[in-house]
Amino acid sequence: MFFHWGARSGATHAIAAPSRQEHKGIKTIGRLVQICAGVLLLSAALLIGTALQVVNSIDRADLEAERLRAGNAIDAMTMAEGPLTEARAVLxxxxxxxxxxxxxxxxxxxxxxxxxxLLGGQGPRGSYLVWTRTGLGHKIFLQFAPIRLPIIAGMLLTVLAVLLRTLRIVGDIERQRHLAHLQSRCDAMTGLANRLALDARMTELAIARTRFAVVGLDLDRFKDINDAYGHAAGDTVLREVASRLAALMEPQDLLARVGGDEFVMVLVSRPDIAALTELARQSIAAVERPIRLDERSVMVGVSLGIVPPVATAHLPSALVDMADAALYRAKSRFGSAFNFVGEEPAAPRQPMSQTPAWAGQVVPGGV
Structure with missing residues (x-):
């Protein structure tokens, strides 16, 4: 299985491509059509070559028969009437x-x-009997080719056109199937992978025994923006956050949106706690940058629950549950925070009245 990378709404994302079994049949049909077209062209070339060979064979046989008749006639006439003259040559x-x-x-x-x-006694010294070749094979070809060749060519071209059309239809089906696969594993809002693609990727990595980390993310104070400015503003925030988080991913990683304001990272490129810690800090910094909404800017926070690679002996579904548990422990801390699985939060989250004035608030006039 491989990965398809693309961009939508500014977000780079990876979506697991279908397994070979999912499109093996369509590709086999395409190959068979190509083989049939190749065999058809080869057959046409063989037919033309055979026709030319038959024409040449008939011409050679006819020429040998003419030379034999000429030799016998010269012998008979010179024995009966003497050396050839011009009149006798015509006769x-x-x-x-x-x-x-x-x-x-x-x-x-x-x-x-x-x-x-002409040998001695058959005609004037050093003379030749010359005649125009019949060209029987060429005559037969010219007699039948004007009728049969266009018919044969038309039939071959019709079959070739049908094969090429079939090949294009198979190609269209393959593209539509691939597009449907991408759409089935793509979040329509952000262009990221969805839960189906997330499960497929984790299962693939687990089968391959590849070490990977799982990070669950949940936006803080996102509901306040939705309530104050409507779902359109919330959608803009989600797309911008998705774009910022996707920019932190490596080609072998995957970022998925699994809920309203919930995201999951599957990380192959960060094998240790230090790298995951750095990514968590980068994610918090990226998400907390102000987001422009028309004439104003808003700010949200993010909490992260991290399952490092050392814990990936569990089933993929269990890893997401462990990341969720660590995430909700992180949400009990003050402001944006991250928490590794099994780690207890250092301090409880302060009441909203004690949070910084800008947190979850609209910044008038933007930045």
Whole structure:
């Protein structure tokens, strides 16, 4: 299984591509159509080559028959009436079926004519009997080709067109199937992977025995923005947060949106606690930057629950539950915070009245 990377609403995301079994049948059909088209073209070339070979074979046989008839006629006429003259050469041609037979003082080098040297006593010294070749094979080809070749060519082109059309249809089906797969594993709001893609990725990594960490994220004070400015503003915040978090991912990692303001990271690129701690701090810093909404800016926080790679002997579904448990322990701390699985929170979250004045509030005029 491989990964498809793309961008939507400014967020880079990875979505697990379908397994080979999911599209093996369609690809096999495509290959079979390509093979059929290749065999068809090869058959057409073989048919044309065979026709030309037959024409040449007929021409060669006809030429040998002409030369044999000419030799026998020369022998018979010279024995009966003496050496050939021009008049006798014309008569010999009519008797032997040689077109335009005549005497010549030199051999003809034209491909459309043939000649036989006259030996002593058969004709004038150093003369030749020359005649025009019948070209029987060529005549047969010209007789039947104007009718049959266009029909054969039309049939071959029709079959080829059907095969090419089938290949395009198979390609369209494959693209639609791939698009449907992406849409089924893509969060429509943010363009990130959804829960289905998340489960598939974790299962794949678990089967491959690849070490990975799981990080659950939940936005703080997001509901206040939704209540105050409506769902459109909330959607803008979600897309911006998704874009910022996705920018922290490596190609082999995956970021998924699994709920309203809940996200999950599957991390292969950060194998130790120090790297995960740094990522958590970067995530908090990225999310807490003001988000522009028309004429104002808003700010949200984020809590993170982290399951490091050392704990990945559990089932994928259990890892998400462990990340959720660590996340809610982090939410009990003051402001944005992160908590590793099994780690107790250091201090309880202060009441909202004691939080900084900007937390979860609108910053008038923007920044």
């Amino acid at each position: 010999l041609g009519r008797m032997a079926g040689l077109h335009d037979a005549h005497l010549a003082t030199k051999a003809s080098d034209s491909p459309s004519t043939q000649h036989i040297p």
